[in-house]
Amino acid sequence: MLTLQELRDFGADVDTGLTRCMNNEAFYLKMVRKMIDTTSLSELKDALVARDLAKAFELCHGMKGVAGNLSLTPVYLTVNEMTELLRSRTDTDYGPYMERLETALKQLKQLAE
């Protein structure tokens, strides 16, 4: 069971996220669960491996919007950094970013189980 407290402990800015959900806790948790269930990093990984930075930018950008709106800060911060690098098509090693991202998502998935 995913709880607000767990999300707080995870580092999410739950209060801001809740505000965006008109303070409807159930709705907020439902949205977070949906994010956890539907987010897959495999497409992003593939794009980065293929050095398709434009595609990787689109994917990161989308993820950033959702993570930002739900105030999942640890995810948001990483994706935000990646988005800015990808926007300027910076040719760098995205490995460490991906690791951080994977860890954060794994953590969320565990909370949701």
Place this chain on the structure above:
Amino acid sequence: MAGTNDALFSLRGKRLILIAEDEEINRALLENILEPEYETIAAENGQQAMEKLIANPGLVSLVLLDLNMPGMGGLEVLRRMREDPDLSQVPVIVLTAESDSEVQSLNLGAVDFIPKPYPQPDVILARVRRTIELSESRKIISFTERDPLTGLLNPDYFYRYAERYDQLHPDEEMDAIVLDIYHFHLLNERFGRARGDEILQRTADSILSAVRPLGGFAARRGGDTFLIYCPGGTDYGKLLQSICRHSEQDAGERLRMRMGVFQRADKSVEMAHRFDRAKMAADTVRGQVTNNIAMYDDRMRERELYAERLIDDFPRAIAENQFRVFYQPKYDIRPDQPKLSSAEALVRWNHPELGMVRPDQFIPLFEENGLVEELDRYVWRTAARQIRSWREKFGRTLPVSVNVSRIDLYDPKLTDRLNALREENGLGPDDLLLEITESAYTGDSDHALAVIHELREMGFRIEVDDFGSGYSSLNMISTLPIDVLKLDMAFIRSAFREGGDTRMLEIMIDIARALNVPVIAEGVETEEQMKALRAIGCDIVQGYYFSRPVPPEEFEAFIVQGERGDESEC
């Protein structure tokens, strides 16, 4: 001043917002925020957004547009919307995390931004409300939305608004209602213009407070006509009563209104036409005191269309001689053996497609729009030639009377025209008689009287037609230029109806005696009537007892016979 903006901005349904955003969660957040106030539809990409805009013409109040979407992106949607004259009117708020897209979006017509991550819901709602309001105000202003006097909607805007209401409520049955104030111009004259305006304002206020709770809205069209679009099933009597009651300020100011209703208006009929139909119904209650609400039905429209057709066909009818002049004999009944004294020229319309059209179907119509002037001239010409032709054929002149309509008296060339006809056909002063209806003498009659005097000075004899139907005062009659009194047919009818008596007729005949002019009775149908009229001193009789109006060739039998015998056709 009546009316506030909320009446205008709150349709009973919610406004529709299109959310074009590829991330389902972002969409869901927005929907959750907007839901209590708005209806939303979603598009996952630009292509879908365009499709949904096109599928809901005029219905989308706002687009919330994400710029980064797979396939067609937000900027392309903006570009395409700007190219479309209808879609370019729909305001767009761009959802974006990138400030560098802002200028481009603005250039393409976006009106505002909502950043990502989203701000507080209150902020989003405030921006949405303001954007919609501004956009609607702008549209409204371009339609000169409101009537400055009453604060009600202007008709143009009202029609658009009603159309939009229909789109949002396709299954709701609506009534188109027209309301106007009886004799408003008289109120203006009695109480002054400022008071008249005040009455209109109060009426507008009372209409609004009566129709708002019913979910209706209203406009003012022309001086004192009000339009109401309202969900069906209203108690019209109650509605009218409550409007009247609230519009009157004090007991001294009795307002009477009439109402025409196009009930459960056919939505395939253009909005303005629905109200034309309601007006058509309202016009049928003109002058009725007890019943001041009328429902439109299709027969009214058919009659109106028929009337329109007659008006349209008029020029051709004149050019192709479709009008025929018939003649009805008038007999002098003073001798034992009634004697043919003259005839009245009466017009008939032999329409190539509609057959014989009765004069009561087209004369009032042509009197209303002035075509009767041309028709009268046609009849005068024909009758004058007929008098000549009979004179040539039979060696005697039979005088013929023709109708001179009220409007003819305002023709500056009237006397010239009539003189020319007399000269062309070699007619004497007594040959062409002029019948002028009594109502032409009353009302604004100075001019009419002057013309009639002039005609008499030229030698024309004037028969006052429909005498007793107008409002001539006895005092006035004695000074009127009159040669013959023709009694209104209604007197004859009521005098000879069962239980009727002839006293009124006797009074009229006494008046004629006092004026020293002969009396003609029209519409005489039986021998008994003829004899009764003779007994009370009537001089001349016209009617089916002697003959209906007949074509000139048939009329010749009366001339040949000279005097009426019992064997004549009735």
